[in-house]
Amino acid sequence: MAVRRHAIVGLGSRAQLFARALATSPRAELAAFCDHNETRMRVHNDWLGTEIPGYRPADFTAMLAKERIDVVVVCTPDHTHADYVVAALEAGCDVVTEKPMTTDVEGARRILAARRETGRSVRVAFNYRYNPVHRRVRELLAAGAIGAVGSVEFSWLLDTAHGADYFRRWHRDKANSGGLLVHKSGHHFDLVNWWLGSGPETVFALGRLFFYGDKTGHRTAGDRFALDLEASPKLRALYRDAAREDGYVRNQDVFAPGVTIEDDLSVLVRHRGGAVLNYHLHAYSPREGYRVAFSGSGGRLELDVRENEYASGAEPVPKRGWARLTVQRLWEPPEVVLDEELGDGHGGGDERMLAELLGDAGPDALGCAADHDAGLQALLTGLAANRSLETGRSVSVEELLGEIGEPA
Numbered sequence: 274m275a276v277r278r279h280a281i282v283g284l285g286s287r288a289q290l291f292a293r294a295l296a297t298s299p300r301a302e303l304a305a306f307c308d309h310n311e312t313r314m315r316v317h318n319d320w321l322g323t324e325i326p327g328y329r330p331a332d333f334t335a336m337l338a339k340e341r342i343d344v345v346v347v348c349t350p351d352h353t354h355a356d357y358v359v360a361a362l363e364a365g366c367d368v369v370t371e372k373p374m375t376t377d378v379e380g381a382r383r384i385l386a387a388r389r390e391t392g393r394s395v396r397v398a399f400n401y402r403y404n405p406v407h408r409r410v411r412e413l414l415a416a417g418a419i420g421a422v423g424s425v426e427f428s429w430l431l432d433t434a435h436g437a438d439y440f441r442r443w444h445r446d447k448a449n450s451g452g453l454l455v456h457k458s459g460h461h462f463d464l465v466n467w468w469l470g471s472g473p474e475t476v477f478a479l480g481r482l483f484f485y486g487d488k489t490g491h492r493t494a495g496d497r498f499a500l501d502l503e504a505s506p507k508l509r510a511l512y513r514d515a516a517r518e519d520g521y522v523r524n525q526d527v528f529a530p531g532v533t534i535e536d537d538l539s540v541l542v543r544h545r546g547g548a549v550l551n552y553h554l555h556a557y558s559p560r561e562g563y564r565v566a567f568s569g570s571g572g573r574l575e576l577d578v579r580e581n582e583y584a585s586g587a588e589p590v591p592k593r594g595w596a597r598l599t600v601q602r603l604w605e606p607p608e609v610v611l612d613e614e615l616g617d618g619h620g621g622g623d624e625r626m627l628a629e630l631l632g633d634a635g636p637d638a639l640g641c642a643a644d645h646d647a648g649l650q651a652l653l654t655g656l657a658a659n660r661s662l663e664t665g666r667s668v669s670v671e672e673l674l675g676e677i678g679e680p681a
Contacts (some may be wrong), residue, residue, distance in 0.1 A: 420571030
């Protein structure tokens with residue numbers, strides 16, 4: 274297999290995962306960086322011990338030609354994904370993009386049109402699919418362990434370290450991120466689509482900004498939400514030192530004006546085929562974890578994951594998390610399928626995803642690889658939920674597909 278030349282656009286902290294993998298893979302070559310901030314590109318080169326050429330966004334298309342790029346990895350802020358994905362496709366490149374694929378209907382329309390016209394591929398980095406625990410859930414459901422699935426209950430808790438971080442950064446403005454329903458919950462909606470083997474049909478949502486922001490009245494005493502960039506060499510290098518170039522503030526006050534996203538959200542989704550998802554996310558929990566339960570015609574499957582016991586200030590208390598997966602068939606006692614500690618990197622999913630993206634993994638029997646359609650299906654739930662928040666009505670996914678120009 275020929276070695277493919279890759280470029281990474283967007284050199285924030287998430288890019289480090291891809292840069293390290295590309296720099297050490299025998300099947301890929303890291304050939305170029307692109308970012309508006311020279312400091313961040315230099316920092317990544319220092320970490321890798323390389324001299325990867327760096328380009329500014331204005332030179333993105335020229336970079337693709339000059340460096341003979343085969344694959345572009347997009348790690349920029351969410352609202353810019355469509356611009357880079359489309360430009361890369363039109364230049365004859367394949368694309369791997371961080372989730373979400375884009376943040377709005379127009380971005381989805383542009384990406385899907387460019388993909389059709391060019392025939393190039395778009396992959397979305399849904400790393401949660403590669404978590405061994407989530408893979409086991411898919412295996413059990415596909416094998417009919419609880420029969421046909423009638424409903425799914427899914428509750429996700431973001432603690433006051435991780436959850437608050439979306440309110441310190443550019444994500445706090447919905448114009449940049451699409452809000453948590455697009456940026457964060459897109460992971461969860463994709464998991465449900467993948468587990469069930471079907472996408473959304475009708476969506477209704479309720480939500481509000483309850484805890485963070487300047488108008489909620491929940492500002493806490495002291496400075497527990499302040500992120501200390503000095504304490505982390507990585508954050509200091511990528512953000513404090515780089516701020517001299519672009520003025521980006523990585524550690525904004527979570528209770529300051531300018532927060533336009535919600536922190537407490539409930540979503541009801543009817544999937545094609547009839548199963549109903551009841552989903553809840555809140556971003557100010559004392560601990561981090563999630564619980565998902567499937568009720569089926571033959572029983573119930575429950576996954577309980579605890580990622581930490583509590584957060585202390587801007588960082589979680591270090592503790593290796595655990596997961597417990599239980600199946601209980603009708604008229605039988607519960608069976609604990611697994612009860613184990615979690616691996617690092619999203620439960621071990623990051624490394625498995627990278628191996629698959631770089632061609633270093635075996636057959637994809639469970640369909641973990643997420644293409645443009647998977648990216649679209651996850652996005653549709655988030656976009657429909659956002660529209661439901663705005664209008665107070667349930668939203669048909671067919672309505673959005675019509676605007677995007679895709680068949681229902």
